[in-house]
Amino acid sequence: MRQKIIIAIDGYSSCGKSTLAKQLAKELLYVHIDSGAMYRAITLYFLRNAVKFDKEKDINDALKNIHLSFLFNNVSGKSDIYLNDENVEAQIRDMVVSEKVSEVAAIEQVRHFAVEQQRKIGDKKGIVMDGRDIGTTVFPDAELKIFMTADIAVRVERRYKEFYASNKNITIEEVKNNLEMRDYIDSNRAISPLRKADDAFVLDNTNLSMAQQLKIALDKVHEKLSNTNKHSKVD
Numbered sequence: 292m293r294q295k296i297i298i299a300i301d302g303y304s305s306c307g308k309s310t311l312a313k314q315l316a317k318e319l320l321y322v323h324i325d326s327g328a329m330y331r332a333i334t335l336y337f338l339r340n341a342v343k344f345d346k347e348k349d350i351n352d353a354l355k356n357i358h359l360s361f362l363f364n365n366v367s368g369k370s371d372i373y374l375n376d377e378n379v380e381a382q383i384r385d386m387v388v389s390e391k392v393s394e395v396a397a398i399e400q401v402r403h404f405a406v407e408q409q410r411k412i413g414d415k416k417g418i419v420m421d422g423r424d425i426g427t428t429v430f431p432d433a434e435l436k437i438f439m440t441a442d443i444a445v446r447v448e449r450r451y452k453e454f455y456a457s458n459k460n461i462t463i464e465e466v467k468n469n470l471e472m473r474d475y476i477d478s479n480r481a482i483s484p485l486r487k488a489d490d491a492f493v494l495d496n497t498n499l500s501m502a503q504q505l506k507i508a509l510d511k512v513h514e515k516l517s518n519t520n521k522h523s524k525v526d
């Protein structure tokens with residue numbers, strides 16, 4: 292049987308990481324895990340239960356009560372996240388969660404909690420995981436690492452369209468401020484900040500169609516797969 296690999300996709304907010312991850316998973320029959328959804332679901336739990344972000348004991352107690360799981364949704368063609376068996380895929384995309392998620396994702400215990408689960412999910416390979424620290428911390432040995440970028444104006448427009456579908460009151464400025472704030476916090480936090488892994492391939496999709504970005508990424512996958520197969524024959 293064809294060897295399965297781990298594909299790690301990292302990058303700034305709203306670069307299209309999840310879109311590419313979903314495309315690749317569909318094409319390769321891999322599992323796609325949106326690691327940002329895990330931080331968002333934890334943030335939703337913290338907000339609902341008024342957990343204080345600076346109280347270590349409250350955070351530890353809260354994490355003990357959080358169970359996260361993913362279930363494939365045939366309609367959307369992607370996995371939905373469940374927080375204690377409740378499908379929270381829609382709620383975690385709300386602006387209230389977006390405004391707090393980077394703060395929650397910078398908390399040490401939260402990162403340990405999420406990274407441990409992400410590594411377990413990746414045990415069997417055949418996975419595409421997107422996030423901020425997948426190639427640097429979660430899977431430093433991933434066979435393929437992609438670091439995605441796109442111009443800020445393009446990213447703001449993409450995210451604005453997504454938000455506008457469910458919230459007509461949102462403004463472009465609010466979306467831009469949120470993206471810039473999250474990029475700043477994500478890149479400057481003490482633990483596993485967002486950065487390109489040294490061995491990551493950079494994919495700038497500012498001027499690429501979805502089909503074009505998929506083709507570039509698939510070429511990389513096939514290159515890696517043929518190298519992996521060659522090495523396993525020699526070994």
Ligand code: DC
Pocket residue numbers: 304305326327328330331392393396397421422423424425473477
């Ligand atoms: O990919 P996203 O925008 O849904 O991620 C939400 C937040 O979660 C993002 O601002 C930073 C954080 N995050 C992280 O710190 N590490 C990851 N691997 C994924 C997301």
